[in-house]
Amino acid sequence: MARKTKSDAFDLTDAQMAKGTWDSREHFTRWLCDELDLAINARAGKAQEVRNNWDYYEQNRMRGSNAPWPDAADLPSPLAPEYTDAVHARLIQTIFVEPVWTVEGWGASAKKAPLVEEFHQRAQEDERLQNYADEWVLRGLIESVGTLEVSESIEWRRERVRKRVTLQVDEMTGQPILGEDAQPLFARNPETQAYVESTDEQEPSAEVDLDEWQPVRLGPSYDVIPFMDFGVLPAHARHRTQVWGYWKRFYRRVPELKARAKDGVYDAAAVEAIGTDDERAGRHADGPETVTVVSQEGPTAQKELFEVVLLADLDGEGERWVRVTVSKERRHLLRLKHDDGTTRYIRWMPFPKPGTVDHGYSLIGNKLITVLEEDTARRNMTADRMAMVAGTPLKRQVNALWDPYEEPFGPKSVINVRDMNEVQPMQGIPDVPTSVMAWRQHIRDDADRLIGQNDVAQGQISDEKRTLGEVQLVAGYAEVRMNVLMKRLQEPLEELFQARHHIWKRTLAAASDLPPQRALVIGQDAQGVPTQGLASDGQITAEMLEGVYWGKPRGSVETADLNRQRADFNSMLATLPPLMQMNPAIQMIFSTIPAAKALVEMMLKVNRVQDRQSFLGSEAQNVFDQLQQQQEIAQDPRMQALMQMGNAGPAALGGMPGMGAGAPQPESPEAPAGLGVM
Numbered sequence: 063m064a065r066k067t068k069s070d071a072f073d074l075t076d077a078q079m080a081k082g083t084w085d086s087r088e089h090f091t092r093w094l095c096d097e098l099d100l101a102i103n104a105r106a107g108k109a110q111e112v113r114n115n116w117d118y119y120e121q122n123r124m125r126g127s128n129a130p131w132p133d134a135a136d137l138p139s140p141l142a143p144e145y146t147d148a149v150h151a152r153l154i155q156t157i158f159v160e161p162v163w164t165v166e167g168w169g170a171s172a173k174k175a176p177l178v179e180e181f182h183q184r185a186q187e188d189e190r191l192q193n194y195a196d197e198w199v200l201r202g203l204i205e206s207v208g209t210l211e212v213s214e215s216i217e218w219r220r221e222r223v224r225k226r227v228t229l230q231v232d233e234m235t236g237q238p239i240l241g242e243d244a245q246p247l248f249a250r251n252p253e254t255q256a257y258v259e260s261t262d263e264q265e266p267s268a269e270v271d272l273d274e275w276q277p278v279r280l281g282p283s284y285d286v287i288p289f290m291d292f293g294v295l296p297a298h299a300r301h302r303t304q305v306w307g308y309w310k311r312f313y314r315r316v317p318e319l320k321a322r323a324k325d326g327v328y329d330a331a332a333v334e335a336i337g338t339d340d341e342r343a344g345r346h347a348d349g350p351e352t353v354t355v356v357s358q359e360g361p362t363a364q365k366e367l368f369e370v371v372l373l374a375d376l377d378g379e380g381e382r383w384v385r386v387t388v389s390k391e392r393r394h395l396l397r398l399k400h401d402d403g404t405t406r407y408i409r410w411m412p413f414p415k416p417g418t419v420d421h422g423y424s425l426i427g428n429k430l431i432t433v434l435e436e437d438t439a440r441r442n443m444t445a446d447r448m449a450m451v452a453g454t455p456l457k458r459q460v461n462a463l464w465d466p467y468e469e470p471f472g473p474k475s476v477i478n479v480r481d482m483n484e485v486q487p488m489q490g491i492p493d494v495p496t497s498v499m500a501w502r503q504h505i506r507d508d509a510d511r512l513i514g515q516n517d518v519a520q521g522q523i524s525d526e527k528r529t530l531g532e533v534q535l536v537a538g539y540a541e542v543r544m545n546v547l548m549k550r551l552q553e554p555l556e557e558l559f560q561a562r563h564h565i566w567k568r569t570l571a572a573a574s575d576l577p578p579q580r581a582l583v584i585g586q587d588a589q590g591v592p593t594q595g596l597a598s599d600g601q602i603t604a605e606m607l608e609g610v611y612w613g614k615p616r617g618s619v620e621t622a623d624l625n626r627q628r629a630d631f632n633s634m635l636a637t638l639p640p641l642m643q644m645n646p647a648i649q650m651i652f653s654t655i656p657a658a659k660a661l662v663e664m665m666l667k668v669n670r671v672q673d674r675q676s677f678l679g680s681e682a683q684n685v686f687d688q689l690q691q692q693q694e695i696a697q698d699p700r701m702q703a704l705m706q707m708g709n710a711g712p713a714a715l716g717g718m719p720g721m722g723a724g725a726p727q728p729e730s731p732e733a734p735a736g737l738g739v740m
Contacts, residue, residue, distance in 0.1 A: 071329040071397045073384075074376055081378035090376070091388060091395040097295060098309060098368055098390050104297040105290075108421065112289055115204045115426040118142035118434055125442070135445035139437035141506070142426050145513050146203055149412075149425065149547065153199050156548055158192050159667075163559050163613035171609025178611055181602055182559070185281070185566065194284040199551070202410050205289035206424035210554075211310070212561045213405040214568065215283035227257045229266040238266050282565045292407070294420050295372065301419055307372030308407055313342050313364040319396075328387065328396040336392040341366040366391055371401055404568075406561040410554040412547050429512055437505045440498065447494050454491060459484045514543030552615050559613030570604035628668035 076086045084090040117124065118138055125136040161183040167175035186192075194210065202208030228249040229238040238246040246268060249258040260267035287310055295307030316338045323330040342364040343357040358364055370386045376398075385405075387397035411422035413429065423429060456471065458464065462484040464477050471477065479485055642649040651657060662677055671677075 070326050071323075071332075071399075072395075073399050078377045082376040083374065084376070087395050087398070091393055094370060094372075094386065094388055095390045095393050097307075098370070098388075101293050101295055101297045101309065105293065105420070109290055111424075111427050112205050115424055118426050119146055119204055124438060130446070135442045135449065137438070137441045137445055139434040139441060141430065141437055141509050142434055145430065145509060146200075146425055149513070149544070150200055150203060152544055153547060153551065154192075154196060157195065157199075157551070157555065157615060159616055161616060162186055162191075163555070164616045166612045166614065168610040168612075171611055174606055174609060175611060177606055178563075178609075181566075181606070182562065182613065185562070189282060189284070191284065194286055197286045198410070201286060201289065202412050203425045204427075206413070206415075206422045206427070207289060207409055207411045207420075209287040209289070209292045210408045210558070211285040211287055211405065212408060212558065212565070213283055213285075214565050215280040224269055224271050225257065226260045226267050226269050227272075228260045229268060231266055281569050282562050287407075289421070295370075297420050299419050300417055305419060306374075307370055309368055309370045310407070311366065311368055313366055315358075315361065316363050316365065317361050319365060332389070332394040332396045335394050336365055336389045336396075338363055340364060341391060365389065367396065371405075371407075404565065406557070408554050408557050408561065410551050412550060414550070425513070430509060433505055433509045433512060437502075437509075440501055440505065444494050444498055447498075451491055451493050455488045457486045457488055555615040556613060559615075563607065563611065563613065567604055567607045570602065570607065631664055631668050 072087070074087075079086055079090065084093065116122075119142050121138050121140070121143065123136045124138045125134070129136060161179050163179065163182055165175045165179035165182065167173070167178070198208045198210045200208075230247040230249050231238055241247050246266075248268075248270070250256065251258055257270075257272065291311040293309055294305045295309060296304070299305045319328060319333045319336075322328045323333040338360075340358040340363040342355055366389070368388050368390050370388065371383060372386065373381050373383055375381045376384060383401040385397075385399050385401045386395065388395050412425065413423035415422040426434065456466075458466070459481075463480050464485055469475065469477060477485055638648075638652065642652070652661075665671075666677060
């Protein structure tokens, strides 16, 4: 049987929408398509800017038809990929540490916070989140804003279920209608053709076994959306409170649309109305793609669709967020559902632009564009002059005997002339002046100041002679400017944690037969996490994720320089002994098991010890457990009383309840036998 869901493609009927702002779905569709046209036209000039940014990053040819002569140099500035890759690498290195998020819990949730932290660290590795975040960060630097779509991955599975289904009855007699096989006929929904479940015990019904396609949640899935395929409504919004919608452009093959229409995801009539012709061919590919979109026909034809999440009053009950899928080209509404919060769009702007939330300043197209154009001109100028000097042009007298096309000039070639002055090399072409060569360093200095990076921060060695103190000072201030970008990425990463946490809670609560994943099993190899929320076999349950948690990106609160981290750690160790002598409470804090684990983990990290499992894994866990038990025994009030009485002598035992003269006496307060009286 066809896969059917419990709801069709629309949550609201025309009668319900007539009570709202729009008269019908058709009226609403026309208005929404007009708004999309206005939003796309408002950023029409950004398409070429984004394309130029990618051309500089890819080192594509920039002169085109403006070359001064055939085969002239066409060399774009190498500063664009150099600085972009340097900043990109620092950001990724800082973000993806272990763990990516430091999880904190509130109240009773604090006890389970270490387990939640361990789970999310393993889950993001299973999800291959770093691959998507890599492109997310890169697009943000080049396109001025990066957009990461976080949605709930759902797989359809066929399951056998038992339901009580309503029987078809004769309106005259009230008796069930029998089919050709003398069996009762079941009532069906006229629109979806699904069996009608019985809700009234008095009506004729029967229990039957049915095969149904059920959605199974598999956790979060990701997609990085290009700048030209995502935007806000209205496009001129200055801050988030003025945004009433988000739109995303995507493409679907015609067979996929028809299959989803059968599943009830899209409206079947709308899918049929938008046709089967291809709408992707000839469109400019946004982003770094350089392959031309070829024509698609038949089963490979793609339709351009828009998914819009907007805040609107559709039924007169007040504004609420709804999710709409529409064909802007054909003006047809395929889907209208109330937003269930399963999809989030997380954006980050490395260089925010005041007065707009739709885009920011790009690293290439805004911050470095004048320097890049200057360096491109200098590079081409230098290459052209050097090519002219190396291959000096020849002067040929008019009507000379030598024809360069019949007798090409080259090594060992013989040129026939009637006079020695007919062919002569051109004299007086000077080489590239030293001022042009010095110009290159000035351009790089300007780029360093613009982006806040120097050669040392980029892992390079400059030709200039610098003192060690000067190099360290410049590198330190460059690190400050790099930390600003990390802080701007911190909030989007916190939003990403909350979205993933919410999706995983829904996934674990709804599905009990998920495919085996490393993140769903936490055993003895975890670094000292508690066991609340774990099943008997070590499986993660939804109970573990219940609570109030904050996921703070660990890398966003520390420097990316590992040498600086090692120096800071060694400095902290040097200050600990005098602090412990000054205040015994500090010594007690650092004597706890969590503090010991944190110190060992930090020591392994800054000293680049790869095998952390040997120090913090299952074998080391037994040592930590024994120390924890000893601390708990030492903190027991009864044990402390025994220790005090042992120091006071046997006579003091008479004052204890149950420790009279005839009571058995412990041999020693430190011996294990003393625990028997507790």
